[in-house]
Amino acid sequence: MPKKKKSKKIKSKKTKSIKKKIVKNKNKTKTELKISEKKxxxxxxxxxxxxxxxxxxxxxxxxxxxxxxxxxxxxxVGQILEVVKIPIAGxxxxxxxxxxxxxxxxxxxxxxxxxxxxxxSSINQINKCISILKTKPKIKRTMxxxxxxxxxxxxxxxxxxxxxxxxxxxxxxxxIIADQSYSERQLFEKAYExxxxxxxxxxxxSPEEVQKKxxxxxxxxxxxxxxx
Numbered sequence: 499m500p501k502k503k504k505s506k507k508i509k510s511k512k513t514k515s516i517k518k519k520i521v522k523n524k525n526k527t528k529t530e531l532k533i534s535e536k537k538x539x540x541x542x543x544x545x546x547x548x549x550x551x552x553x554x555x556x557x558x559x560x561x562x563x564x565x566x567x568x569x570x571x572x573x574x575v576g577q578i579l580e581v582v583k584i585p586i587a588g589x590x591x592x593x594x595x596x597x598x599x600x601x602x603x604x605x606x607x608x609x610x611x612x613x614x615x616x617x618x619s620s621i622n623q624i625n626k627c628i629s630i631l632k633t634k635p636k637i638k639r640t641m642x643x644x645x646x647x648x649x650x651x652x653x654x655x656x657x658x659x660x661x662x663x664x665x666x667x668x669x670x671x672x673x674i675i676a677d678q679s680y681s682e683r684q685l686f687e688k689a690y691e692x693x694x695x696x697x698x699x700x701x702x703x704s705p706e707e708v709q710k711k712x713x714x715x716x717x718x719x720x721x722x723x724x725x726x
Contacts, residue, residue: 627659
């Protein structure tokens with residue numbers, strides 16, 4: 499009889515331990531579910547980020563007036579004569595008719611492509627160009643073919659400071675640069691005339707006075723005196 503009682507006690511202990519494990523597992527699953535719910539459900543305490551939409555700046559079309567001087571980078575200074583309609587792909591497009599004073603040729607630039615033009619420089623920019631012409635030319639050790647390409651790109655960029663740098667670097671009346679080759683001379687004259695025409699339009703003086711001003715800055719006074 500006592501032996502049977504012991505077996506009951508052992509069984510009751512086993513059942514109690516099993517029940518405890520089941521309860522613990524249930525508690526674990528409940529806590530796991532609560533944690534997963536917290537992860538998935540958004541917390542009301544957290545503030546949502548405010549997204550601010552950036553408005554695009556309105557592009558304002560600039561209109562040039564008749565008789566205005568403008569610069570077309572690859573051709574130089576010109577003057578707007580009139581606004582005309584020209585047929586492009588079967589559509590009439592309003593365009594500026596521009597005369598290039600140097601070779602008396604005409605240029606048509608559609609008004610919707612007027613970003614290709616720029617206004618002539620200010621007096622302050624012209625004075626800055628004169629100060630550039632007074633500085634010493636830069637000596638470059640690269641091959642002439644590569645330098646010629648760089649100079650040509652600067653001339654056609656439409657940027658007046660780069661134009662002044664080409665004139666200054668290719669100016670032959672200095673102690674640093676020797677007599678120019680034919681191609682050097684061509685590039686120099688192209689840059690010189692392009693810069694000179696803008697000086698004339700801004701300063702509103704005669705071509706002779708502009709040449710004297712530029713040659714003086716370049717140290718070419720003797721050459722300008724010989725020409726006269």
